[in-house]
Amino acid sequence: MGAxxxxxxxxxxxxxxxxxGPKVESWQTKRGAKVMFVHAPDLPMVDVxxxxxxxxxxxxxxxxxxKFTNALLSEGAGDWDADALALRLEERGIELGNGSLRxxxxxxLRSLVEPDVLDVALGTMQKxxxxxxxxxGAVERVRQQMQIALRQSLQSPASVAKRRFFKTLxxxxxxxxxxxxxxxxxxxxxxxxxxxxxxxYYVAANAVVAIVGAVDRARAGQIAEQVTAGLNAGRHAxxxxxxxxxxxxxxRETFPSSQTHIYVGQSGIxxxxxxxxxxYVGNHVLGGSSLVSTLGEEVRNKRGLSYSVYSYFSPMRVxxxxxxxxxxxxxxxxxxxxxxxxxxxxxxxxGPSEDELEAAKQNLIGGFPLRISSNGKIVEYLAMMGFxxxxxxxxxxxxxxxxxxxxxxxxxxxxxRISAPAGIAVIVGGSG
Amino acid sequence: xLKSITRSLLFALSLAALPAxxxxxxxxxxxxxxxxxxxxxxxxxxxxxxWYKVGSSYEPDGVTGISHVLEHMMFKGTEKFGPGEFxxxxxxxxxxxNAFTSRDYTAYFETLAVEHLERALELEADRMRNVRLDxxxxxxxxxxxxxxxxxxxxxxxxxxxxxxxxxxxWRSSPYRNPVIGWMNDLEHMTVDDxxxxxxxWYAPNNATLVVVGDVRPEAVRExxxxxxxxxxxxxxxxxxxxxxxxxxxxxxxEVKVPAKQPYLLMGYKTPIVGQSEDPWEPxxxxxxxxxxxxxDSARLSRQLVRGSGIAASAGAEYGSYARLPGMxxxxxxxxxxxxxxxxxxxxxxxVAALRDQLIDEKELRRVVTQAVASKVYQADSLFYQAMEIxxxxxxxxxxxxxxxxxxxxxxxxxxxxxTVARRYLIDENLTVATLKPLPMDQQxxxxxxxxxxxxxx
Numbered sequence: 074m075g076a077x078x079x080x081x082x083x084x085x086x087x088x089x090x091x092x093x094g095p096k097v098e099s100w101q102t103k104r105g106a107k108v109m110f111v112h113a114p115d116l117p118m119v120d121v122x123x124x125x126x127x128x129x130x131x132x133x134x135x136x137x138x139x140k141f142t143n144a145l146l147s148e149g150a151g152d153w154d155a156d157a158l159a160l161r162l163e164e165r166g167i168e169l170g171n172g173s174l175r176x177x178x179x180x181x182l183r184s185l186v187e188p189d190v191l192d193v194a195l196g197t198m199q200k201x202x203x204x205x206x207x208x209x210g211a212v213e214r215v216r217q218q219m220q221i222a223l224r225q226s227l228q229s230p231a232s233v234a235k236r237r238f239f240k241t242l243x244x245x246x247x248x249x250x251x252x253x254x255x256x257x258x259x260x261x262x263x264x265x266x267x268x269x270x271x272x273x274y275y276v277a278a279n280a281v282v283a284i285v286g287a288v289d290r291a292r293a294g295q296i297a298e299q300v301t302a303g304l305n306a307g308r309h310a311x312x313x314x315x316x317x318x319x320x321x322x323x324x325r326e327t328f329p330s331s332q333t334h335i336y337v338g339q340s341g342i343x344x345x346x347x348x349x350x351x352x353y354v355g356n357h358v359l360g361g362s363s364l365v366s367t368l369g370e371e372v373r374n375k376r377g378l379s380y381s382v383y384s385y386f387s388p389m390r391v392x393x394x395x396x397x398x399x400x401x402x403x404x405x406x407x408x409x410x411x412x413x414x415x416x417x418x419x420x421x422x423x424g425p426s427e428d429e430l431e432a433a434k435q436n437l438i439g440g441f442p443l444r445i446s447s448n449g450k451i452v453e454y455l456a457m458m459g460f461x462x463x464x465x466x467x468x469x470x471x472x473x474x475x476x477x478x479x480x481x482x483x484x485x486x487x488x489x490r491i492s493a494p495a496g497i498a499v500i501v502g503g504s505g
Numbered sequence: 506x507l508k509s510i511t512r513s514l515l516f517a518l519s520l521a522a523l524p525a526x527x528x529x530x531x532x533x534x535x536x537x538x539x540x541x542x543x544x545x546x547x548x549x550x551x552x553x554x555x556w557y558k559v560g561s562s563y564e565p566d567g568v569t570g571i572s573h574v575l576e577h578m579m580f581k582g583t584e585k586f587g588p589g590e591f592x593x594x595x596x597x598x599x600x601x602x603n604a605f606t607s608r609d610y611t612a613y614f615e616t617l618a619v620e621h622l623e624r625a626l627e628l629e630a631d632r633m634r635n636v637r638l639d640x641x642x643x644x645x646x647x648x649x650x651x652x653x654x655x656x657x658x659x660x661x662x663x664x665x666x667x668x669x670x671x672x673x674x675w676r677s678s679p680y681r682n683p684v685i686g687w688m689n690d691l692e693h694m695t696v697d698d699x700x701x702x703x704x705x706w707y708a709p710n711n712a713t714l715v716v717v718g719d720v721r722p723e724a725v726r727e728x729x730x731x732x733x734x735x736x737x738x739x740x741x742x743x744x745x746x747x748x749x750x751x752x753x754x755x756x757x758x759e760v761k762v763p764a765k766q767p768y769l770l771m772g773y774k775t776p777i778v779g780q781s782e783d784p785w786e787p788x789x790x791x792x793x794x795x796x797x798x799x800x801d802s803a804r805l806s807r808q809l810v811r812g813s814g815i816a817a818s819a820g821a822e823y824g825s826y827a828r829l830p831g832m833x834x835x836x837x838x839x840x841x842x843x844x845x846x847x848x849x850x851x852x853x854x855x856v857a858a859l860r861d862q863l864i865d866e867k868e869l870r871r872v873v874t875q876a877v878a879s880k881v882y883q884a885d886s887l888f889y890q891a892m893e894i895x896x897x898x899x900x901x902x903x904x905x906x907x908x909x910x911x912x913x914x915x916x917x918x919x920x921x922x923x924t925v926a927r928r929y930l931i932d933e934n935l936t937v938a939t940l941k942p943l944p945m946d947q948q949x950x951x952x953x954x955x956x957x958x959x960x961x962x
Contacts, residue, residue: 116881116885159801159807163800166874185881221766221817224765228764229660365593378648402655432597437599442548443616
């Protein structure tokens with residue numbers, strides 16, 4: 074009912090948004106890094122985010138190597154040890170961050186545009202990317218921190234379930250292991266491994282530089298050159314193998330917890346999959362929009378089984394997972410699992426109703442301005458677009474693509490791509 | 506050189522933040538509801554937050570968690586709209602909406618394209634006075650809240666430590682109770698309890714509307730008057746004072762739960778803005794916390810995580826804006842080969858050093874510079890800007906403190922930092938909780954089993 078009443082508004086919003094995307098400019102640095110830039114003059118600050126195809130998918134035989142390498146970047150670079158590096162930045166109010174997931178590793182910077190300050194920020198970022206020191210003390214310290222983080226993650230039934238899900242879905246594929254690594258590999262990784270990884274993957278051809286802030290195009294050009302100046306040209310990371318076909322099934326693992334965590338899913342889509350939009354919008358109805366989704370309605374609103382219930386496609390460089398997640402007190406685990414499965418089966422068979430799909434589209438289209446409403450959000454979009462080779466007008470065209478998805482496309486895409494029997498269910502919790 | 510950097514940063518702030526501050530408009534409706542509007546015209550979006558002066562620190566024993574449960578029920582419909590309708594309407598307008606409950610406040614928010622602001626205000630006004638507390642909906646939702654408690658506290662070692670820590674640190678202050686409530690109280694809560702709580706606190710004269718975004722204050726005022734203006738007031742009876750008796754000795758607790766990694770949490774009772782012996786004390790405590798934990802160059806990282814290497818992580822935390830005095834928190838996780846006791850000693854040594862010696866001028870300048878820069882960075886987030894205003898208003902302070910806090914931080918002297926360390930960071934004022942891991946045996950005892958395997962294509 075709500076959906077029908079607001080249909081005219083959709084048209085209004087849509088027209089208003091046709092040219093709402095920020096102007097994205099792109100070019101290559103001298104050494105071949107791709108640059109993505111948006112001019113945002115309102116606040117006297119700049120965000121620079123350098124992303125590299127250097128996530129855990131590149132770990133090879135040493136799970137955790139990519140993240141280990143990335144974590145060491147800020148632990149000493151060029152002439153500065155960890156103390157000097159941190160002080161240099163913090164006494165000027167500069168914020169430096171870094172991180173690493175399966176596809177992507179990144180270094181991010183936020184600084185005021187004040188020239189003296191920004192110069193220090195950029196110069197430091199250049200060294201952090203190109204000349205990390207990998208000092209023995211820092212290596213051992215980060216090793217310990219990663220080992221402890223790994224143990225802490227094993228205290229959480231949710232992360233145990235998620236690890237198990239990925240391991241089952243991806244078998245011997247590089248996506249199978251957690252980016253945080255494994256106990257064995259973390260103990261084994263040597264300084265030489267870190268240096269080698271850095272040398273191979275922290276290169277211009279493997280990097281995207283996203284810049285958003287109160288700097289003009291010419292200054293952005295200098296910024297991009299400066300932060301990548303120390304990098305070798307290098308080569309882009311090679312293509313990843315396609316994930317293997319694995320059997321569906323059910324895995325149960327006991328855990329000393331009062332709740333059981335349920336992860337049900339299967340392989341989903343890669344970034345440029347032609348079914349991306351249909352599956353994305355469809356999933357918004359199924360479990361992407363929290364309480365206003367079918368899963369939210371069935372599991373939480375109708376039955377009070379779970380606090381946090383949702384589903385998502387995680388589109389990656391190669392096929393990423395489709396997942397439904399919920400957690401409930403142990404004695405209700407089977408009931409919750411049953412409801413999740415039935416909801417999915419029904420959704421695959423029937424697809425969304427016209428009203429449901431319309432409401433989801435209205436939310437996604439009408440909500441688009443919120444997704445690009447701050448410099449911090451825009452810089453992440455730019456980095457993602459650059460990393461996955463999206464066209465520059467992607468932010469301008471996405472609302473049109475969302476609007477074009479219809480019920481039949483969703484039903485068709487789900488029925489071809491998602492099948493309940495292929496699903497893997499991981500159930501981790503107490504015995505009730 | 507440092508000095509000139511600091512000065513130029515302050516110049517940058519005056520460019521960015523001060524004009525923005527000038528764009529805050531405040532007014533009060535005839536029924537007592539306060540409306541505060543901050544203009545930010547960078548994008549055609551708006552955040553709207555309705556803040557109620559009620560949270561877990563308002564709750565008597567027996568119904569702990571009721572403010573949070575009521576927050577959940579506020580999405581279950583009114584006389585006019587069915588359960589979930591609020592969320593569906595906002596969603597179809599492209600908006601995000603949710604709510605959060607804390608010790609001192611309950612707040613409801615919508616973030617949406619600016620042309621839909623009025624619809625959000627209309628819906629918020631409706632549920633301020635007309636919520637429908639249906640017993641059947643309540644019966645399901647209370648189970649959802651229990652699941653939330655299991656997720657956040659029962660099965661999460663750090664959550665468990667925090668809850669146990671507060672429960673022993675406070676003798677009388679309502680901060681001893683968890684925001685989500687004790688499980689026992691959730692089990693015995695009734696829909697009548699909620700109805701009484703709703704009648705008591707949900708009224709325009711106990712609420713503040715904060716709107717930040719691409720709006721004109723006059724337009725927001727008209728909308729607010731249209732929708733909230735007609736709402737009736739309630740008599741809001743003041744709470745009895747909840748003064749915590751003076752602590753007279755260190756308190757310690759061990760928390761034993763299945764876990765793999767030990768952990769330490771320490772807290773010293775400290776004053777807050779508006780309730781301190783000297784008005785500068787909370788700002789001196791802020792500076793002190795940044796000296797310890799204002800980044801990787803701060804003392805805890807430099808000396809405990811690097812330096813001696815006894816901690817894998819160590820942190821300090823202090824909040825100066827609250828309804829009741831809180832604690833200065835310190836936490837840490839030992840590295841292998843070091844004990845929680847060593848981390849505790851390391852943190853105590855850090856505190857002792859602050860009582861004994863003056864902080865360095867350079868450290869002080871670093872803290873001020875970071876505070877100034879983060880003022881600019883924070884202006885990138887509409888939601889943060891609205892939060893800042895809402896918290897101050899709702900805990901009984903004035904949002905104008907946002908304008909003066911940088912000055913207050915800049916005025917702090919090394920002597921004042923030493924003074925607050927000597928006054929408050931003392932053993933008599935301290936509570937220490939340690940997480941003692943119990944074996945997680947069960948996990949190892951049962952290998953994963955696979956059933957119903959089927960080969961995909």
